[in-house]
Amino acid sequence: MTVTTIKKKKPQRSPLLTLLTGVVLIYAILPLVWLVLSSTKTQDDLLGSFGLWFGGEFALFQNIADTFAYQDGxxxxxxxxxxxxxxxxxGGATLLAALAGYGLAKFDFKGRRAVFAVVLGGIAVPPTALAVPTFLMFAKMGLTDTPWAVIIPSLVSPFGLYLMWTYSTEAVPTEILESARCDGAGEFRIFFKIALPLLAPGLVTVLLFNLVMVWNxxxxxxxxxxxxxxxxxxxxxxxxxxxATTVGGDVVYDLVITGSLLTIVPLTVAFLLLQRYWQSGLAAGSVKQ
Structure with a gap:
């Protein structure tokens, strides 16, 4: 008997690719480093010291307190x-995308091709192109200057719907659904009890995209x-x-920068906590068995 030894090939190294990756990393990290360092400075140090180093006084905690206290909190x-x-x-956009994507993937009905074309068209249209028509429509309905003016447009996520559509096709076996129907389960019960847990990685991916979109x-x-x-x-x-740039206005660049730092903290925490679900959701369906 002969034993064949299979040697694993070492991954090839590309100096050019390493250099380009380093440049991209610096490009991405440098603004964040500047933001963190600038948040530790007083107003005078912010305008009079080197941007990529600490100032004379560490004022991060005082800046945070002033940010929350300014203009009556x-x-x-x-x-x-x-x-x-x-x-x-x-949250609403993610749930609607899951319902619609699951329905389009697992139910056969007339007009599916038309819906697919509409979804792709919705992805292609930039949100800014719809801003003015949306404003005019909401103004006639009396919904401007209300929370609904921000929430309702956020509920429509064509890209999230498309992701859930493609993910549901592979993640939810049709045989399980047919078995549940034979046992007398209703469609909503099947979705929430069986399909939804199977769609969890895809849901997290869509949720993160929607979270970033609404947060920013x-x-x-x-x-x-x-x-x-x-x-x-x-x-x-x-x-x-x-x-701060208006004549006679309060110059509060230190509070703006500290507030910006506080704004990105929840997004960073969300990505770190949900990273493994996000990665598995992106990779699902990429390998055909």
Whole structure:
């Protein structure tokens, strides 16, 4: 008997690819480093010291306290508004995408091709192109300057629907659904008890995309909202920054930068906690068995 030894090939190294990856890494990390370092500086140090190093006084905690105390604590209100918009908008968009994607993948009905074309068309159209028509429609319905003006547009996610459609096709075996139907289970019970757990990785992926989209939403709240108490974080920090550049306005660049740092912390935590689900959701369906 002869034993054949199979040697594993070492992965090839490309100096050019390593260099390009390093450049991309620096490009991505450098603004974050600047943001973190700038958040530790006082207003004077921020304007008078080197941007990529600490200032004379470590003022991070004082800046955080001042950010939450400025203008009677309006920043805390913006945080709660953003969390509410994310829970209602991103959560609702994810659930609707799961329902619609599962239905399109597992039910055969007339018009599926037309729906597919509409979904692809929705992905191709940039949201800014629909901003003005959406504003005019909401203005006629009297929904502008209300939370609904931010939540309702967030519920429509063509890209999320497409992801759930393609993911449901492979992740949910048709045989399991037929077995549950034979046992007398209803369609909604089948979806929530059987299909939904199987769709968890894909759901997390869509949820993260929707979370980032709603959390960083700026243009739609800008044209929809006038009441400062309804602002999300992005629009609130923009108003502070615009105030700092206005003649006679308070120069609060330190608070704008500290608020920006606080804004990205929840997104970073969400990605770190859900990373393994996100990666498995992206890879699912890529290998045909």
């Amino acid at each position: 309006i920043f805390g209100r913006w945080v709660l508004n953003t969390v509410f918009y994310v829970v209602a908008g991103a 939403s700026f243009f739609m709240p800008l044209i929809m909202l006038k009441n400062v108490n309804l602002y999300p974080l992005t629009l609130g920090l923009y108003s502070w920054n615009r105030q």
